[in-house]
Amino acid sequence: MKMHYGAPIIVGLVIFVGALCAPFVVGMAVTKTYKQPELKMPANEKECVESKEFMREKHMQLLNDWRDWALRDGKRIYTNHAGKEFTISLQNTCMKCHISKADFCDKCHTDAGVSPYCWDCHIQPEGLK
Amino acid sequence: MKNNRRSFIKLAGIAAAGLAIAPKAMAAAMGGSAPIKEDPKGITAKQWAMVIDTTRLNTAQGIEKLAKVCHSVHNVPFIEGKQEVKWLWPDIYEHSFTEQENPYLADAVKKRQYALLCNHCQNPPCVRVCPTKATYKRPDGIVDMDYHRCIGCRYCMAGCPYGSRSFNWGEPRDHLDLAALNKEYPTRMRGVVEKCNFCVERLAVGKLPACVEASNGAIHFGDLNDPNSEVRAVLRERFTIRRKPSAGTEPSVYYII
Numbered sequence A: 001m002k003m004h005y006g007a008p009i010i011v012g013l014v015i016f017v018g019a020l021c022a023p024f025v026v027g028m029a030v031t032k033t034y035k036q037p038e039l040k041m042p043a044n045e046k047e048c049v050e051s052k053e054f055m056r057e058k059h060m061q062l063l064n065d066w067r068d069w070a071l072r073d074g075k076r077i078y079t080n081h082a083g084k085e086f087t088i089s090l091q092n093t094c095m096k097c098h099i100s101k102a103d104f105c106d107k108c109h110t111d112a113g114v115s116p117y118c119w120d121c122h123i124q125p126e127g128l129k
Numbered sequence B: 001m002k003n004n005r006r007s008f009i010k011l012a013g014i015a016a017a018g019l020a021i022a023p024k025a026m027a028a029a030m031g032g033s034a035p036i037k038e039d040p041k042g043i044t045a046k047q048w049a050m051v052i053d054t055t056r057l058n059t060a061q062g063i064e065k066l067a068k069v070c071h072s073v074h075n076v077p078f079i080e081g082k083q084e085v086k087w088l089w090p091d092i093y094e095h096s097f098t099e100q101e102n103p104y105l106a107d108a109v110k111k112r113q114y115a116l117l118c119n120h121c122q123n124p125p126c127v128r129v130c131p132t133k134a135t136y137k138r139p140d141g142i143v144d145m146d147y148h149r150c151i152g153c154r155y156c157m158a159g160c161p162y163g164s165r166s167f168n169w170g171e172p173r174d175h176l177d178l179a180a181l182n183k184e185y186p187t188r189m190r191g192v193v194e195k196c197n198f199c200v201e202r203l204a205v206g207k208l209p210a211c212v213e214a215s216n217g218a219i220h221f222g223d224l225n226d227p228n229s230e231v232r233a234v235l236r237e238r239f240t241i242r243r244k245p246s247a248g249t250e251p252s253v254y255y256i257i
């Protein structure tokens, strides 16, 4: 059986499949191995509100709870698992240790491609320009 | 067979009852265990209230001075015209007490300017109409806002009979002196409503509201439910009125006339 317009169809198919695969091929060539972002840790404070692992995975849930506890329940003191107390406040507690949004928050958020809207209202320690 | 059906129905009944109380039982077992408490420095009340002495605080200038203090503490943008944002502002008698007008009002009362702000109503219509619970009444009577949740529908502005609420038509930060912000307090963003919060953030650490502190005693503040409080003492002694009493909102801001 003879194929009508065989050659152009095959060529077209090859171009199509090639275009489809191009991102993967190019990606393989240019992508470097992923390097974890380097965060600037607070100079004179070693322990965060909770453990490093907890903060890394769950800081957003913690902030979510903190907001409701402070605003709605009027309870603004948080006791962590070790029994230490913290004032519930992003600007006045978190960012008093993490004194730079750019060197801390943004590092991972940029890498992970997320843009939380905290800073639409909250004022970063660097101030606004 | 009959017996079986009966026991099945019984079992189902018990299971349904269990389902109904399970969440509460679980919360109780955890002791409602959010690891949080109030700041012992804070001051609390059942219903915070304010009594403004209009014999002492009655000029636009005097009230604007307090507004300036309030607005700088809370990073309220300064915008002129229809898009203005205000937590505290002065106005004349006819605008302040629309139902209590009188063509032959005493000169002194007529000439005065009145300090207006959110009344932290005991029966707040703004809370009832807010579809997202961004506006809510706290256990201490303050009508507060969670700006994270506000979707800018402005129902609350339609609901408030006092014009106590302002909408951010644009980016508020464009109208703030960014070098002079209070860095302990956030700003707002475009598309949310804002209003006076009776300085909850100050009460939480034991400070009186900023305007009260700056008023030289012309504004009294205290617990309306406590017969021994400062506001109740003043209310017993002086004649006071409230704004639009017929709206049934039960304002917590009183005016000594």
Ligand code: SF4
Pocket (backbone or CB within 6 Å): B129, B130, B131, B132, B133, B134, B135, B145, B149, B150, B151, B152, B153, B154, B155, B156, B157, B192, B193
């Ligand atoms: S504008 Fe915001 S606070 Fe007002 S009713 Fe809508 S969601 Fe609630």
Ligand code: SF4
Pocket (backbone or CB within 6 Å): B117, B118, B119, B120, B121, B124, B125, B126, B127, B143, B159, B160, B161, B162, B163, B164, B165, B195, B249
């Ligand atoms: S004065 Fe207006 S904004 Fe304030 S609680 Fe009453 S209805 Fe709500």
